[in-house]
Amino acid sequence: MARLRTVYNCGDCGAMHYKWAGKCDSCGAWNTLVEDVEDPNSHTTLAAGMALIPPGEAQPIGKLDASVGQPLSTGISELDRVLDGGLVPGSVTLLGGEPGIGKSTLLLQLLASWPTRSLYVTAEESAQQVRLRAERLHAVRDNLWLVSEPSLTNIVAALDKVKPELLVIDSIQAVADPALGSAPGSVVQVRGCAHRLVQEAKRRNIPTILVGHVTKDGGLAGPRVLEHVVDTVLSFEGERHHALRILRAVKHRFGSTNELGLFEMTELGLVGVPDASQMFLADRRPGTPGSVVVPTLEGQRPLLVEVQALTNAMSGNAPPRRSAQGLDPGRLAMLLAVLERRAGISLSQHEVFASVVGGVRLSEPGSDLGLCIALVSAVTNKPAPSDLVVCGEVGLGGEIRHVGHMSRRLTEAARLGFTKAIVPTHSQSGAANKAPAGLTVQTASTLSEALDLAQLSIKK
Ligand code: TYD
Numbered sequence: 113m114a115r116l117r118t119v120y121n122c123g124d125c126g127a128m129h130y131k132w133a134g135k136c137d138s139c140g141a142w143n144t145l146v147e148d149v150e151d152p153n154s155h156t157t158l159a160a161g162m163a164l165i166p167p168g169e170a171q172p173i174g175k176l177d178a179s180v181g182q183p184l185s186t187g188i189s190e191l192d193r194v195l196d197g198g199l200v201p202g203s204v205t206l207l208g209g210e211p212g213i214g215k216s217t218l219l220l221q222l223l224a225s226w227p228t229r230s231l232y233v234t235a236e237e238s239a240q241q242v243r244l245r246a247e248r249l250h251a252v253r254d255n256l257w258l259v260s261e262p263s264l265t266n267i268v269a270a271l272d273k274v275k276p277e278l279l280v281i282d283s284i285q286a287v288a289d290p291a292l293g294s295a296p297g298s299v300v301q302v303r304g305c306a307h308r309l310v311q312e313a314k315r316r317n318i319p320t321i322l323v324g325h326v327t328k329d330g331g332l333a334g335p336r337v338l339e340h341v342v343d344t345v346l347s348f349e350g351e352r353h354h355a356l357r358i359l360r361a362v363k364h365r366f367g368s369t370n371e372l373g374l375f376e377m378t379e380l381g382l383v384g385v386p387d388a389s390q391m392f393l394a395d396r397r398p399g400t401p402g403s404v405v406v407p408t409l410e411g412q413r414p415l416l417v418e419v420q421a422l423t424n425a426m427s428g429n430a431p432p433r434r435s436a437q438g439l440d441p442g443r444l445a446m447l448l449a450v451l452e453r454r455a456g457i458s459l460s461q462h463e464v465f466a467s468v469v470g471g472v473r474l475s476e477p478g479s480d481l482g483l484c485i486a487l488v489s490a491v492t493n494k495p496a497p498s499d500l501v502v503c504g505e506v507g508l509g510g511e512i513r514h515v516g517h518m519s520r521r522l523t524e525a526a527r528l529g530f531t532k533a534i535v536p537t538h539s540q541s542g543a544a545n546k547a548p549a550g551l552t553v554q555t556a557s558t559l560s561e562a563l564d565l566a567q568l569s570i571k572k
Pocket residue numbers: 209210211212213214215216217218245248249377378379380381382
């Protein structure tokens with residue numbers, strides 16, 4: 113057997129270096145090289161693994177059987193929504209998320225609702241711990257098999273014995289192949305084990321889910337190469353202090369990545385939230401200055417969220433504080449500049465706090481106008497009408513720009529009892545005619561016009 117050599121792998125991109133350096137040559141990241149031992153089989157594992165998969169045969173595309181590879185429902189409707197139907201046999205899904213967000217809980221619930229035999233490999237917790245949690249979640253089923261095992265060899269042996277039709281590995285960073293020599297969680301191990309599990313999934317034609325930890329900045333820990341070898345990458349997000357959890361597809365080979373799943377963490381595990389708008393608006397106090405409801409779109413899903421602003425006049429020369437929660441701070445700074453130059457509303461001597469309620473992140477520019485109105489409402493201490501929703505992108509010239517899928521947003525607003533909407537002139541030429549019942553739609557082409565419509569204009 114070849115002697116093991118010390119190498120340095122980049123924790124970000126997985127590139128291997130024979131000498132330590134402060135910067136990875138391959139991806140340019142700093143301080144990411146970690147000591148490791150060279151993968152003795154690096155040149156042979158792939159080839160050996162390929163032999164596991166039957167040889168491919170070229171055929172005219174029309175002759176291929178489209179029914180193979182149809183997704184199987186997971187039994188959890190919010191998860192099916194994100195996966196565009198369910199899990200495809202032979203596919204590998206990577207589920208990433210911060211510790212404690214609920215990955216193990218979600219997967220245990222999935223395993224319990226899976227109709228055929230499934231295997232849960234826990235490489236981090238003891239079997240007893242998982243059993244206790246399963247009891248609390250009412251997830252103890254005859255079909256659900258459990259093994260607490262970090263060794264890849266033993267995991268493959270368990271697969272041979274149990275012959276499951278769904279495999280979950282919690283987590284890929286805790287699994288190690290004894291043949292590889294380096295420590296669990298190292299780039300060599302994570303990459304090697306993931307490759308092997310992908311091959312096993314394809315060979316056995318079973319859907320496989322790998323749990324992946326994320327780093328402080330939200331990226332998946334371990335080599336980025338993991339994202340390339342799997343078919344689907346899901347990200348489970350949420351604020352730790354909120355019960356809301358959002359599941360998104362970052363990559364999905366079998367469908368769109370537009371859908372979003374919403375869950376609430378409860379005593380009995382994760383519960384799907386089919387009516388998210390209602391949940392977000394439940395604690396709203398209409399009539400408070402600085403609060404505006406925005407009909408936003410997350411993927412294909414309309415969501416009504418409350419945007420809040422608070423301003424405080426400051427004296428002195430220190431630059432006043434700006435804080436943006438659930439919003440891009442750069443966008444907030446831009447909108448403050450536009451308000452000053454195009455609408456004559458200066459907040460340069462005010463502290464500004466802006467936030468989106470409920471642990472949601474608003475990234476679409478369609479929320480610009482709502483934020484501007486919330487800011488003006490806060491600084492003038494005048495509430496915006498409580499039955500109003502506002503949607504529009506704000507340009508640098510103070511113009512209100514087009515936003516897509518307006519009718520879907522307005523229908524959601526009408527469903528929740530809102531009666532007024534301010535939207536861009538061009539989103540809805542004709543939308544005023546097609547406005548959903550009960551909703552009066554007004555259009556604005558500039559920020560000043562929109563402020564007039566919201567009864568917030570400042571007389572100069
Ligand atoms: P967990 O699934 O262990 O997170 P991860 O696998 O992503 O690290 O979830 C941990 C948190 O979820 C824990 O802080 C407790 C909470 N929780 C509930 O609130 N209700 C429940 O029914 C369960 C099982 C967990």
